[in-house]
């Protein structure tokens with residue numbers, strides 16, 4: 532499976548061909564392009580808490596949801612805290628975080644209800660979408676390095692299995708645009724936490740640098756963890772986009788030192 536760029540109504544976005552081939556869902560990963568926000572938020576900012584004009588962000592949501600074919604009224608937003616909580620979303624949650632106040636904190640959302648559009652944010656951190664086309668269950672996860680170490684994507688798969696009866700071999704995963712190994716430079720705290728969580732198999736995803744720093748491959752680590760959870764390697768798509776290398780087209784927290792908007796990943800059962 533691959534993640535490719537497409538566009539509709541002048542709005543570019545990324546999709547996973549495996550999700551499209553399986554059918555039954557609408558989904559997309561946003562870029563910076565195609566919105567109405569201005570200044571440091573130009574132009575497709577989907578984050579409400581970054582200082583942008585709320586009406587412009589809402590218009591960006593209208594444009595983006597229309598482009599990828601999900602329900603604007605059915606949006607349910609995550610309220611991310613770099614934790615490992617995966618929240619089960621029901622019809623009662625529809626609109627939370629955008630049309631009404633969100634009353635939860637969660638870095639992962641999961642549902643089997645058609646019409647609910649799970650929404651995750653990122654700006655270097657990884658958006659990960661999960662889809663079981665057999666049991667008709669979806670999940671969306673935000674994984675920075677802490678979420679990666681905590682295995683939040685694998686926890687979402689576990690929840691798909693435990694609550695909805697999914698089989699891991701049926702689950703498709705799309706790891707979206709985020710900071711890649713080329714740019715994710717860290718001190719030793721990150722590789723230490725990663726090797727503690729993953730063991731020796733993590734080492735191929737960590738590079739020691741001559742300046743004493745490390746480069747860590749969060750995308751590879753999440754793919755590795757999903758495989759350990761029982762997903763088939765051919766069911767895991769990984770975006771080649773590095774948000775920091777391509778900071779002109781994607782929001783990068785590191786490149787902008789936090790003066791930025793947010794991109795989103797959305798997934799909805801049809």
Ligand SMILES: [Zn+2]
Nearest residue numbers: 713714773776
């Ligand atoms: Zn890079």
